[in-house]
Amino acid sequence: MKPAQFEYHYALNVERACELLASLEDAKVLAGGQSLMPLLNFRLARPAHLVDINPMGHHVARIYERDGGVAVQALARQAEVEDSELVARVCPLLSAAVRLVAHRVIRNRGTVCGSLAHADPASELPAVLLALGGHVIARSARGDRQIEAGDFFRGVFETALAPDELLLEAWFPAFSGKFAVLEESRRHGDFALAGVVRADDRLALFGVAPTPVLADPEDPARGLEPSGDLEATPEFRLHLVGVLARKAMSA
Amino acid sequence: MKVNKVFDEVTCEHRRLLSDYLRHDRGLTGTHVGCEHGVCGCCTVLFDGKPVRSCLILAWQGVGHEITTIEGIAPPGGPLHPVQQAFHECHALQCGFCTPGFVMAVIGLLKQYPNPTDEQIEEGIAGNLCRCTGYASIRRAVRRAAELSAK
Numbered sequence: 185m186k187p188a189q190f191e192y193h194y195a196l197n198v199e200r201a202c203e204l205l206a207s208l209e210d211a212k213v214l215a216g217g218q219s220l221m222p223l224l225n226f227r228l229a230r231p232a233h234l235v236d237i238n239p240m241g242h243h244v245a246r247i248y249e250r251d252g253g254v255a256v257q258a259l260a261r262q263a264e265v266e267d268s269e270l271v272a273r274v275c276p277l278l279s280a281a282v283r284l285v286a287h288r289v290i291r292n293r294g295t296v297c298g299s300l301a302h303a304d305p306a307s308e309l310p311a312v313l314l315a316l317g318g319h320v321i322a323r324s325a326r327g328d329r330q331i332e333a334g335d336f337f338r339g340v341f342e343t344a345l346a347p348d349e350l351l352l353e354a355w356f357p358a359f360s361g362k363f364a365v366l367e368e369s370r371r372h373g374d375f376a377l378a379g380v381v382r383a384d385d386r387l388a389l390f391g392v393a394p395t396p397v398l399a400d401p402e403d404p405a406r407g408l409e410p411s412g413d414l415e416a417t418p419e420f421r422l423h424l425v426g427v428l429a430r431k432a433m434s435a
Numbered sequence: 436m437k438v439n440k441v442f443d444e445v446t447c448e449h450r451r452l453l454s455d456y457l458r459h460d461r462g463l464t465g466t467h468v469g470c471e472h473g474v475c476g477c478c479t480v481l482f483d484g485k486p487v488r489s490c491l492i493l494a495w496q497g498v499g500h501e502i503t504t505i506e507g508i509a510p511p512g513g514p515l516h517p518v519q520q521a522f523h524e525c526h527a528l529q530c531g532f533c534t535p536g537f538v539m540a541v542i543g544l545l546k547q548y549p550n551p552t553d554e555q556i557e558e559g560i561a562g563n564l565c566r567c568t569g570y571a572s573i574r575r576a577v578r579r580a581a582e583l584s585a586k
Contacts, residue, residue: 222472287562
């Protein structure tokens with residue numbers, strides 16, 4: 185299980201990354217690689233080009249306060265967000281959620297923006313962005329575009345990013361209300377069978393639909409049609425949604 | 436790329452994984468390859484001092500960085516690294532396949548929490564699989580390694 189052939193490009197700055205993304209057909213951005221590399225190793229993804237943004241280093245790895253919230257740039261590793269005092273103060277919900285992402289060794293490399301751009305339906309951070317009503321900034325040679333969480337997630341592994349756009353930054357509003365991030369998985373660090381993110385009276389669900397979805401805390405499973413697999417039947421996932429939502433709302 | 440403080444040019448194919456580069460191009464077969472998708476933890480190495488999965492990084496991404504493998508944590512023929520010593524004392528290995536990965540992950544864990552709680556130990560080793568299921572001894576070894584490191 186090794187990656188198929190691709191052409192490797194490395195971008196020393198954002199301009200170069202955007203130039204590459206604009207000119208190449210079938211290119212993927214490589215940031216932390218903790219979701220993309222397994223897909224390449226299994227040849228589930230065979231992009232013609234990889235644009236490695238890691239050489240940009242600290243220029244796009246900042247975690248900073250902006251517009252009454254916290255912005256996390258493209259190369260800020262999940263472990264850095266986990267350890268950030270700023271995040272803990274401004275948006276403790278994000279600190280709590282990022283601890284549930286895989287394992288520390290993975291978080292040493294994986295990025296918050298990468299999780300959002302990858303848009304795995306079972307991942308925590310997209311649901312956090314949605315529950316809090318955050319946004320992302322997409323950069324391309326054409327300019328910057330702000331995309332609200334509600335418009336960003338389009339389907340399984342599908343976002344509103346255009347092929348020439350780089351997810352430069354994610355913004356999470358400050359939040360000091362009641363919150364809970366709960367999930368059920370087979371083992372610690374595994375993909376969630378179902379999960380919920382509560383921010384006061386807003387409730388987002390993950391792992392039970394093609395994208396994270398906002399739900400009515402009174403009737404969280406309404407309208408859901410989760411898929412079933414070896415690990416959980418659709419009925420079990422609906423059951424989990426009810427239990428997790430109830431726990432989260434009374435947290 | 437610097438591996439265990441030794442510099443060498445990277446000339447392999449771009450699609451070569453760091454894990455394969457270490458084993459095949461550098462002959463450092465102490466880094467084991469299990470699942471090749473980041474689940475088993477066998478291939479864990481230190482990347483600029485932090486544990487990462489070498490099967491989820493391309494060899495070329497190591498250029499300009501310092502990699503430490505299991506071969507590089509203690510001098511050859513010299514005393515064992517405190518984590519190795521603890522694994523030895525507590526019998527925290529059986530077949531040994533997962534051991535290099537555990538040792539590298541535990542080095543990272545003890546850097547983060549020099550005196551870890553039981554919960555931090557559990558979380559710290561949760562990303563590594565031992566199919567001999569020697570987890571009880573491994574947990575003991577982490578506690579012992581913390582003691583040895585403190586000395």
